[in-house]
Amino acid sequence: MFRATKIVATLGPASSSPEVLERMIQSGVDVVRLNFSHGKAQDHIDRARLVREVAARAGKEVAIMADLQGPKIRVGKFENGKIELINGTPFVLDADRTELGNEQCVGLDYKELPRDVKPGDTLLLNDGLLVLTVESVRGSQVHTIVKQGGELSNNKGINKQGGGLTAPALTAKDMEDIKTAMSFQCEYLAVSFPKNATDMEMARQLANVAGEPWRHKPGMIAKIERYEAIPHLEAILKASDGIMVARGDLAVEVGHAAVPALQKRMIRMARELDKLCITATQMMESMIVNPVPTRAEVSDVANAVLDGTDAVMLSAETAAGRFPVETIEQMASIALEAENAEFVSLDTDFANRQFGRIDQSIAMGALFTAHHLGCKAIVALTESGSTALWMSRHRIHVPIYALTSQVLTHRKMALYRNVTPVLMPNFDDRDQALKAAEDLLVARGVLKPGDTYAITCGEPMGYPGGTNMLKVCRVG
């Protein structure tokens, strides 16, 4: 069955073998996330190479999203990998500590934390599961009392309730990691904790400079996870190619009750501005250890799909969980059912809207025509992917096949909702291109004799931004 919503899966120790990765891709992964918060540069380089190899073998296009660590404050590592924090006991976060941590004290990767906190502040660890109250700051040490204890393992994140940490969005490590990510030409670069549009513009500039030897320009994803970012949402969206509703940190900063409404607003805004949206964190959390999701998780995934997200994301479920393949299978089936129940409101989508550009009008015309005629498919011949992006911002039960000769465009479109990217050779002649497109889709089993489809392209062929033709065809 055709699934419109895409699945992003984070890679980690549980998904590093070629066998597991191959099964994950076959089960429905569209984008893999390499989280630069964990592991060394070489690990990510090796994983990226493996993803390309396995995806090619599986015959499926998979995009790579590099997710920068950003100024997230993390505890260091522990002698035994983890400790148990006990309610009411003291615990010290020491920015200068170089030894491994223990039950009393642990190091920090963000040296400025002691400067940014004061007595009485609340620090939340591990996405808010653990709570510490700041008692005093003594030099490099932040002395706290455990308010809500539990297990604390290596490199877990720390947030300050209500936001207000001064760290800039791009750290020196991020700048190095951008170079690493460009060396394997990730299709998407996710920037953690941007506060405003300038943070995204700066990240894009750094990525484009680092990608220059390959003329590589990744799509930029702004992770919305900071209190300060919310008032600047529209400007951040305009400076980016998409956003991630990064619910882990966001919930800690704004309070978890505020997140569902924010999620809906962010997805709606992204679509209205022709941008992408990924909904992330704890979507299938219980499947880290269980073979089936909870009812609440099933609803969460389905609701994100109904909200119109391009993709739903898995984190520890696939990076460190026991059931990475089963989680993807479950997520795929939940998304599919939710989409089938979706109401198409294309006519009202277009009401009172003015499409001033030729290419955009053609894209909308294709949607309208295919919907009303009940076409089997919408086919877009696209260079930059923008025709497919515009089409994919509207709910419709007709799948979009985006055919391109550009490898980067091809892979980027793996994230677009309702879009199946297909690579095709470049043609100078329009009729040859149209014929080749139909042949490709017939060969793939998408179209069969008698099927109608709507196809768009631009003349002259081979230039971005020139879509000016819509044709409705019947397979002969």
Ligand SMILES: Nc1ncnc2c1ncn2[C@@H]1O[C@H](COP(=O)(O)OP(=O)(O)OP(=O)(O)O)[C@@H](O)[C@H]1O
């Ligand atoms: N490459 C990896 N190596 C080891 N463990 C990993 C890796 N990726 C993820 N994990 C484990 O899975 C957990 C959840 O993954 P996730 O990618 O959401 O990390 P995170 O720590 O919440 O990062 P962030 O909020 O910075 O994106 C991590 O806390 C970690 O324990």
Ligand SMILES: CC(=O)C(=O)O
């Ligand atoms: C994904 C991520 O960074 C978050 O949810 O905070």
Ligand SMILES: [K+]
């Ligand atoms: K990260």
Ligand SMILES: [Mg+2]
């Ligand atoms: Mg985060």
